[in-house]
Every structure is written in structure tokens, then in C-alpha cells.
Amino acid sequence: MADDIAPAPPVTPAPSPESTYLERRTLRRGSAGWLLLTGLGVAYVVSGDFSGWNIGLAKGGFGGLAIATVLMGTMYACLVFSLAELSAILPTAGGGYGFARRALGPWGGFLTGTAILIEYILAPAAIVIFIGDYVESLGLFGLTSGWPVYLGCFVIFIGVHLWGVGEALRFSLVVTAIAVAALLIFAVGAFTEFDANGLDDIAVDTAAAGSSSWLPFGILGIWAAFPFAMWFFLGVEGVPLAAEEAKDPVRSMPKALAVSMGVLALLALVTFFAATGAQGADAIKAAGNPLVVALEGDGGPTALSRFVNYAGLAGLVASFFSLIYAGSRQLFALSRAGYLPQFLSLTSRRKAPYLGLVIPGAIGFALAAASGNGARMLNIAVFGATISYALMALSHIVLRRREPGLARPYRTPGGVLTSATALVLALSALVATFLVDKDAAFIALAVYAVALAYFAIYSRHHLVASAPEEEFAALAAAEAELARD
Numbered sequence: 001m002a003d004d005i006a007p008a009p010p011v012t013p014a015p016s017p018e019s020t021y022l023e024r025r026t027l028r029r030g031s032a033g034w035l036l037l038t039g040l041g042v043a044y045v046v047s048g049d050f051s052g053w054n055i056g057l058a059k060g061g062f063g064g065l066a067i068a069t070v071l072m073g074t075m076y077a078c079l080v081f082s083l084a085e086l087s088a089i090l091p092t093a094g095g096g097y098g099f100a101r102r103a104l105g106p107w108g109g110f111l112t113g114t115a116i117l118i119e120y121i122l123a124p125a126a127i128v129i130f131i132g133d134y135v136e137s138l139g140l141f142g143l144t145s146g147w148p149v150y151l152g153c154f155v156i157f158i159g160v161h162l163w164g165v166g167e168a169l170r171f172s173l174v175v176t177a178i179a180v181a182a183l184l185i186f187a188v189g190a191f192t193e194f195d196a197n198g199l200d201d202i203a204v205d206t207a208a209a210g211s212s213s214w215l216p217f218g219i220l221g222i223w224a225a226f227p228f229a230m231w232f233f234l235g236v237e238g239v240p241l242a243a244e245e246a247k248d249p250v251r252s253m254p255k256a257l258a259v260s261m262g263v264l265a266l267l268a269l270v271t272f273f274a275a276t277g278a279q280g281a282d283a284i285k286a287a288g289n290p291l292v293v294a295l296e297g298d299g300g301p302t303a304l305s306r307f308v309n310y311a312g313l314a315g316l317v318a319s320f321f322s323l324i325y326a327g328s329r330q331l332f333a334l335s336r337a338g339y340l341p342q343f344l345s346l347t348s349r350r351k352a353p354y355l356g357l358v359i360p361g362a363i364g365f366a367l368a369a370a371s372g373n374g375a376r377m378l379n380i381a382v383f384g385a386t387i388s389y390a391l392m393a394l395s396h397i398v399l400r401r402r403e404p405g406l407a408r409p410y411r412t413p414g415g416v417l418t419s420a421t422a423l424v425l426a427l428s429a430l431v432a433t434f435l436v437d438k439d440a441a442f443i444a445l446a447v448y449a450v451a452l453a454y455f456a457i458y459s460r461h462h463l464v465a466s467a468p469e470e471e472f473a474a475l476a477a478a479e480a481e482l483a484r485d
Helices: 017-023 034-045 053-089 096-138 147-163 165-191 216-226 226-232 237-244 249-281 290-296 305-335 356-369 375-403 417-435 438-457 468-484
Strands: none
Touching: 017 375, 017 438, 034 165, 034 237, 034 249, 034 305, 053 096, 053 226, 053 249, 053 375, 053 417, 096 147, 096 237, 096 305, 096 356, 096 375, 096 438, 147 237, 147 305, 165 249, 165 290, 165 305, 216 417, 226 237, 226 249, 226 356, 226 375, 226 468, 237 249, 237 305, 237 375, 249 290, 290 305, 305 356, 375 417, 375 438, 417 438
């Protein structure tokens, strides 16, 4: 009789709440190799060569902006080398937030993540305003700068991101390649009109301490130009946010970060000298499309200026598109770990964080449409960026000191000295945001304070232990406890 009894069917254990939670919050892995990641790093930033940086001429003159660019370039180089080490240790979608979470605890993670969110929500808002300026100058479709242009950009490019990350990054790489080629072609044309006398043609403020033709606004003008010098590099630190979607992130991340930074430094040097020398610093200091103004001067459009205008639009689109990606991944990581409302990290069937794309996009559109002030949006973005840079550099220092035995597949050249340099320069740039537009800086500070109140009162009590960044932190705490025993 016993032989006639059918064996009981195997019992499949019910999925744990933790596994179900993470299954609904996963990204498409292995979508990006080092080349796509490098393209992403350049795409984040390339719009800064076409517009935005030139406002620094109105703050510091040619000499002030030149010195500021060297200092900010040094800050970014030091930061990128520090992030290359951190991203090889912790290859998660949290990026800077994940690094700070490991080094500085939940408060440090939230402070860093919130600052990055401010940057990646406000930077696209600034860029879409510059896109409007280029569209207006081209007279495309009869459109003028304003909310229809902004809305169209957000709807179309968020739609591409919802399609899938692989497709999105390949689109970004193609548009970025067009923009980089256009910058080089622009430089060739602009250098044929180069006149060194135009570099220092801004009127000198004789009341400013240390003023001269090269520093028309004095020594303080150098400092005031910091936020605009950053526009040549702002966003490259977002490459680690693609870690969970990268192929072999331990090797590809450091390589992509280093190559991106090298390309951006070269483009900054060429663009700065070519544009300023072609028509003079005074002519382009307030232009929404400075490269076009540099080519046209008082004359009408030329074949080259029209090409650069279209290509400038491509460069702006590349950065706008890529920064939307970065913001969505930062929001995804913070939400998945419980720092922000958890529903924001839900992903679609194509593994795209749809709410993490749509909600920041809606906020960015509203800010751009309400203000129309790209320079102010830029300054608020820089405010968030500089806080995050300081905290990420500090995270590198803390982990080097506290966990010297931690496996480091890539080590930052110069070690702690490199990250300390980034920390000091980032804090200097943070102060500079108050020199440029104190109202914008205080607005950003108020938003930051509200976010911190939310964390203190609610979200720090509802963190998700199974999220990758939290698991890394828990493992580190357990290892430290064993070491003490």
C-alpha cells in the first residue's frame, strides 16, 4: 500500500519579501562597456562647451575664468581618480551616495545623494533653457524659446530612456560624437579669426582689488568664475551611476572615467581659446549661444555658424539626455534603499525606473518653464554638485584611513592627497555659488534642509537592509565587529 502512495510534490518555498522587493527594482545588467561609459561621461558634460561657461567671463574676465578653469579642472581630475577607486570597490547604481553610505553612514549617504539629486534635476532644467535659445536662433519649426520647447524635450527624451538603457546609451554616444566633431570643426574655423587683443577687451573695474586687463574684476572675480568654469566638466562624476548596468564595472569604470576626463579637458582648452579669441571676451560673455556669436560677430549667419548652431543643439541634447539618465539612477538607488519613498524605484518590464524618470523630468520642466533663467538653474545645480564632491572626496579619505585592507582593484594616484585636493577645491566652489547668486544658493539650501528634515523624521527609520548599498555597509560593520573581537 505504501508503494501506491504518490510522492508528495516538491514544495517550492515562497519568495521572501526581500527578494520580491528587489525583483521589482532591478536594472538591465551588462548593457554598457567602457566605450559606452566613456561616451556617457562626455555626454554629461559636452553641452557646457556650447553654452554656460561664457557667463564666467562676465564674472572674472578672460584671466579670471582661465585660472578658475585650471583650478576646477584640477578638482575634477582629482575627484575622478578618487571615484575610479571607489567605483571599483562598490559597483552599484548608488554611485556617490553608495560611496558615502559606506564611509560616512546613513546620514552621509543621504546628504550626498540629495546633493547629487539637486544637481541632476537642476542641470537638465538649465540645459533645456539653453536648448530653447539655440532653437530660437535657428528658427526651427517656427518655435521660439519657451515652455513648448522645454516640454517637447522632456517628453521625447524621457520616452527614449523608457525604451531601454542600451538603446538610450547608444543614442547618446552617436549624438555626443556629432557634438565633439562639431567642436573641433568650430575651433578650426574660429582660430582663423583669432586675435589675442580680444581676450582682455572687457572693461576694467578699477575699484576691484587686483584688477587689470586680464583680471577686470580683480582677484575676487576668479572665485566668482568657479561655477561657470565647472560647466566644462560638470556631470562627469555621474559615470559610476551606470555601474549596475555596465559590463565588468571593476575594470571599465576607472578606464571610462579617465578617458572621459582627458577628452573633456582637451575640449575645454580648445573651445575656451577659440571662442574668446575669435570675437573677444566682451562679445560672447552674455550670449546664450556663444560659439555662434564667436563665428558671426556683427555679420550674418555663415555656413559654418549654422552648422555649429545645429551641432550645438546636438551637444545640448546629449547632455540633457544623459543627465536625465543620471538623475533617474540616483533617485532609483535612494528609493530602493528607503531613503526616498520606495515606489519611486519600481522598474518597468524593460527594466527602466519609470517613476525615477518621469517625476524628476516633471520637476525640471516646471522649474525651466517658471524661471526661464538658465544661469540661476546652473548655479543651483553647482550648489548641489559641490556639496556632493566634498562628501565623495571625504568618503575616499575616510575609507583609506579606516579600511586600509579593503580590496582595491584600482588605486587612486596620489592617494589621500589627491582626494584632499578635490575636497578643498569643492568647498571653495561651494562658497563661490553664494558670490554669484546668493538667492539661488539660499533656495537650494532651503530645499536641502527640507529633504534632511524628511530623512531625520521618517526615512532613516525605514531603510531597506537588502538594498545593495545597505548590504555593503552591513558587511563592513560585521567585519569591523569581528576584527574587534
